[in-house]
Amino acid sequence: MIIDIFHILRDNWTLLLIGQYPNGPLGGLAITLILSVAGLLLAFPVSVLLALGRVSPLAILRAPAIAIIYTVRGVPLVMFIFWVYFFVPLLIGTTISGFTTMLVTVVIYEAAYLAEVIRAGIEGLPKGQVEASRALGMSYLQTMFKIVLPQALYNMLPAMISQFVSTIKETSLGYVISVNELTFAANQINSTLLTKPFPVFVMLALIYFVLCSLLTQFARWLERRIARRRSGGPRVATAAVSDNAAAAITAA
């Protein structure tokens, strides 16, 4: 079986890696990664706004943010893919490619999940941070953008990398609307070979496994490092602004 996997990899590695590119559209792992990176980057600003709305003292900002987050958390990703697939073309009047459909879906979906991650980061900060900043005369927005968010986002870096892993896994659903990504490419190989479904899908699983578990390990390493710095262990010479703020408060 291992030999089968090697043979399949040897014969199809370009298809898995970049699809039919240069002779055709880009596909395979390249599209999976482009979708995940672009999806997460575009989702990030939206998620910061959602998180700020979620923790806002104003109900008029809080209510819609909560509604959006709960809707996304309560409905399967496949349903969102179909909504985008059918309704974005109706809204803008032209058809959109499978890639764009998937990108829009990933942005909507990840924005809500990232918002919860960022909210956890905001709520995980000691209350004294906000109180001290307000006492120093900063406005609510200044406090948020200069004191709370920089620390919350930094502390939540590992969780964001985990979210990136989730995004990579979610792009596999592009298969359902024939986006030419990794899972789709493997299915193409499977339907040409016909007799080797087990090796093909084991190989596919292994590719995802290697990619995602490396990222997960990286997230864990980062988490330990951040925890060490936060717990006041050996400080790195280039202490971040947030560290200074924390030190100022403990000194006061």
Added chain:
Amino acid sequence: MSTKLDFSVLLREDYPRLIIEGIITMLQLTGYAWILAMAIGVLLALLRMTRNRWAERAVALFVEYHQNVPMLVQIFLWYFGVPTLLPDSVQLWFNQRHSEFLFAIIAVGLCMSAYISESLRSGIRAIPGSQMEAARALGLSYLKASRMVILPQALRIALPTLVSHTVLLFKNTSLAMVIGVAELTYATREIESQSFHTIETYLLTTVIYLGISLLIMAGGAMLENRYRIKTR
């Protein structure tokens, strides 16, 4: 798009039957997969607690695999790949018994068992070791101390993540559509392609999914409130 929404469309033909059967299949899938995930999840968490190095490594690998490979790929592997390894007679047995439904349960259940074992483990790890020492010093056996002192506290800590994993499991049953399990998402696509009333069909299904997810979340919040240990 300009026409008004007409939900009565969904009462035509045999659409109501399709929807109701879809909901039933979805709930069955969720229920069976949840039981499987819980059973294996508890087993894995216990295995990891034994401090046997090989058991720990095996469980860690199982968890890593299931958390780092998309569930869709796991479903494909189970449905298309695994049967080819089985003897013909077993394959026949599966095919006569809706193999797609059985393999969907196995794939979803195993994948979520990894998540559940992790949340149980972090619940157990959150209990200070002195609790166990105190319980043992009071004369409780290891099993009794686990059951009466450690687990009741660990489960309370793990409850929020267990609930969100249950919601995740419920949502992920929609993936069984790709191997032809006639659950709600599958039924929705059928109805949409026959009736062309896209908005009505998808709106109904989305509301059903959202409603059940919110019910699970609300149930979890209720349990949390009920079993919270009151401090001071």
